[in-house]
Amino acid sequence: MATLPATPQTDATRSAALIAIGCGLLAALIILALLHSIPIAGAFLAAALVIGGGLIAWRRLFPANAGTANEPDWSVARALAASSPDAIAVTDRAGRLVCANDRYEALFGGFPTPPGLPLDAGGVDRLGSTGRAAWRDGAATVERLVVKGATVSAEVTRVGEDDNLLVWRFFAPQGLDLAKTMENLIAGATGDRLGSAGIMAALINPDGRIRAANRVLRARAMGQEEGAILGRDFARFLITDAQGMARFEREGLTRNPLRVLQIPFLDGEDAPMLVALIDEEEGHAAIGESASAHIRSLVSLMPFGVALIGADGRFLQMNDAFARAAAVDPASPPIYPGDLLVREDKGVVADAIRRFAGGATHSTDLAVRLKDHPDEPVALSIAGARGLGDSAVLLSLKDNSEETRLKREVAQATKMQAVGQLAGGVAHDFNNILTAIIGHCDLMLMRHSPGDSDYDDIQQIRANSNRAASLTRQLLAFSRQQTLRPQVLQLPDVISEVSTLLKRLLGETVTLTVKHGRNLSPVRADPGQLEQVVVNLAVNARDAMIAKDSRGVGTLTIQTYAVTAAQVRKLGSDILPASDYVVLEVSDTGGGIPPEILPKIFEPFFTTKEVGKGTGLGLSTVYGIVKQSGGWIFADSVKTGPKGGAGAVFTIYLPVHTAGALVDAAPAKALPREKPADLWGTGTILLVEDEDMVRAVAERALTRQGYTVLTAEHGEAALELLESCDKPDLLISDVMMPLMDGPTMVRQVRTRYPDLPILFMSGYAEETLRKSIDLDNVAFLAKPFSVQQLAEATREALRAK
Incomplete structure (x- = not known):
């Protein structure tokens, strides 16, 4: 990439x-x-x-790009491009290549910029015209580009907030992939299975020459199984008798005649044809019972979904691949193809079947919607079935359930990432507002005594502000931007610590069952946050069991067990990486999670509870804690109990902490430093904060503590102020600011005053910010903070000078 x-x-x-x-x-x-x-x-x-x-x-x-914005974050685009089997590149308005995946590098031998690619004669001009059409119309395609002897198609799409980017996607035509797959199947084990069923199969190019043939056909046509039959004219191996019956030329007219079946599995004049040869008993002009059995065997062995329709429009046969793609219930199989479709698509398909049953020779593709999945169109191919006994029409349905599932998972992951970024930004802005509210409350409390009539009201405002601050911490947990204190621990120990609390939360009607597996490896996580995960899941399970049964009777099961990398591979998950995990599973006997709600349960503020009974942040907090701990969480509904019934199951995979990894053993708790009784101080403080309300309350609070405060609304203003004043004793700055952020400003200030103490304040978590701040000897104050906390942090920063 x-x-x-x-x-x-x-x-x-x-x-x-x-x-x-x-x-x-x-x-x-x-x-x-x-x-x-x-x-x-x-x-x-x-x-x-x-x-x-x-x-x-x-x-x-003044270079040309001095005022341009920073390059966008391409991490999501690179992740999606890397997961695509196609070659993908992105160019900008200036024609520069800004992003490309590994498949693109392998296809073109490096990173050439479209349309200047190593294509055949005329391919570069055609690709360039396609790019210009995409700039004009938004999207354009071109087919039959030749790269190193291989044929590819290209799809160019205009994207970006300002429509300033082009996405170039190069892919092999579907027909070529399917024809190559069919070639390998016929020449391999599938062809041998067809031969054992009495079916001779060959793939014939449009010019009539053999592209692939199974061993039985090679043996009958050439006299030996390893005969060089590829590239030979297929018609040369056959002769016809006086009745028009086909036979192999080398066998003469003494052997049984052959029934030749042509199966057009691809559309287009240059598409190859699948041909099947079946021995027919002498004297039977039509297909007999034996040949019909061969046809049924041929259809059942097809690797793609195929069904045969009679002249009356009824199903005669469908193979397993067709049944899977159409989600057919074996207990009640459909009679007509329309039984599988939504009402709007039934008439179109019925008309097409009647047309092909009446003798239409070409094939067609229709985008239809299945009754069980009305929101996901599928491709249905329809062709006339000549020479297949009672069959009149052949249907082919592509099973794209796996592709749809992958698209849904990628879309869900992208959405969760976007929502996480939004939640982090909301929490940051909200923390600024809460800092101003709490600060002004503290300043007002300094002028009111406990007996004052306004004192209780101010205290109530301050208490509610602190409750709001806890909500922002939950948003930061979801967006994986909270501060964690990870330790190496055992999951059973965490469950044991929280079990007593769970019994009180669940009540007497809910039975708590705890099961621990053997030989569990340690994990690295924050024990306090893991306890919050278990408590949140347990409270949700209790509410679900109360919603199902007003008495709240049920069972909550918490179990832990180990999963090896080999077991993860057997799960076949495209999301969970193959590794060793310790699993925490929390299940209940409530009403379960409806399928339409399941994809949304981890989103912030989404709740199914009544108004006023839930914030919708419980499961989003769980999701953020698990993901920030390097783990994975999955939710599902399963059958529970001997009499059935659905219950919710949350499965959390935490990676095993290996002995060779960097160990953060549980640090010894430092003795709490005695808070100074006198927070008054002297000196000059430069305060840099872009939010006016936060800057105002911080300036007033520090001035009341005896400091001389200089203020600036952003980094550039602070640098200009330092040019005209003496060195301050302390620099207090916000981290995220417009024009120039805090760390960038501090780096320039440190070139002039290397020993100047710095106190950063931010609504984001300290752990997240320290990863991007490569500065030494800086202190951190998290928003929202009180006047007391600001005074203490200032005093500590000056004492550490």
Whole structure:
């Protein structure tokens, strides 16, 4: 995977400078020739040199990309491109390649920029026209591009917030893939199974030459199983008798005649044809019972979904692949194809079947919707079935359930990532507001005593603000931006610590069952956060059992067990990486989770509870804690109890902590430092904060503590202020600010004052920010904070000076 950054273009500026100098030189020569005045000619030449030098100096002082925005975060695009089997590249308006996946590199031998790719003659021009059409129309496609002898198609789409990007997707045509698959099947074990059923199969190119044949056909046509039959004319191996019956030429007219079945499994004039040969008993003009059995065997062995329809429009036969793709219930098989479809699509399919049963020779593809999955269209191919006994029409249905599932999972993962970023941003902005509210409450409390009539009201506002702050912490947990204190621990120990609390929360009507597996390996996580995960899941399970039964009778089961990497591979999950895990499973006997709600349960503020009975942040918090701990969580509904019934099951996979990994053993708890009784101080503090309300309350609080406070609304204003004042004793700055963020500003300040103490404050978590702040000797204060906490943090930062 490659992301190729754009570079500034200076050719235009350099050319303009050279033109200006050239024009000045020419003008000087003309003046010298006409007026014979060396001073005037020298003035023209000097002016040209000044203009050209000025252009070059301007470009160096103000490069073309100085004011451009930062490159976008391509991590999601790279992850999606890497998971695609197609070759994908992204270019910008300037025609620069900014992103490409590994498949693109393998296909084109590097990272050439579209449309300048190693294509056959004329391919580059056709691809360039397609790119221009995509810029104009939004999307365009081109087929039959030849790359290293292979044929590919290209799809170009205009994307981006400003429609400033092109996505180039190169893929093999579906027909070529299916034809290649059929070729391998016929020449391999599937062809041998067809031969054992009495079916000779061959794949014939449009020119009539053999592309693949199974061993039985090679033996009958050539006299030996390993005969060189590929590339030979198929018609040369057959002869016809007086009745028009086909036989192998080498066998003469003494052997049984052959029934030749042509199966057009692909549309198009240049598509290969699947041909099956079946021995027919002498004297039978139509297919007999034995040949019909061969046809049924042939259809059942097809690797793709195939069904045969009679002249009356009823199903005669469908293979297992067709039944899976159409979600057919074996207990009540359909009679007509329309029984599988939604009402709007039944008429179209019925008309097409009647047309092909009446003798139509070509095939067609229809996008239809199955009754069980009305929101997911599938491709249904319809063709006439000539020479297949009572069959009149052949249907082919592609089983795209796996592809649909993968698309749904990728879409869900992308959505959860976007929602997580949104939740983190909301929590950050909300923390700024809460900082101002709590700060002003503290300032007001300094002017009111406990007996004052307003004192209780101010305390109530402050208490509610602290409750709101706990909600922002839950949002940060979902967005994986909270501060964790990971330790190496055993899951059974965590469950044991929280079991007493769970029994009180669940009540007497709910039975708590705890089961632990043997030989569990340690995991690395925050024990307090894991306890919150278990408590949240247990409370949700209790509410679900109460919703099912007003008495709240039920069973909550918590069990832990080990899962090896080999067992993970057997699960066949495309999301869970193959590794060793310790599993925490929480199940209940409630009403379960409806399928339409299941994809949404981890989203913030989504709840099925009544208004006022839930914030919708419980499961989103669980999701964030598990993901930030490096684990995975899955939810499902299963049958429970001997009499059935659905219950919810949450399965959490936590990676095993290996001995060779970096060990963060449970650190010894430091003795709490005695808080200074006197928080008054002296000195000059530079306060940098873009939020006016936060800056105002912090300035007032620090001024009341005895400090001289200088304020700036962003990083650039702070640097300008430092140019005109003496060195401050402490710099307090927000981290995320417009124009110039806190860390960037501090790096420039440290070049002038290397020993200046720094106190960062932010609504994001300290752990997340420290990963991106490569500065030493900086303190951190999390928002929202009180006046007391701000004074304490300031005093500590100055004492550590």
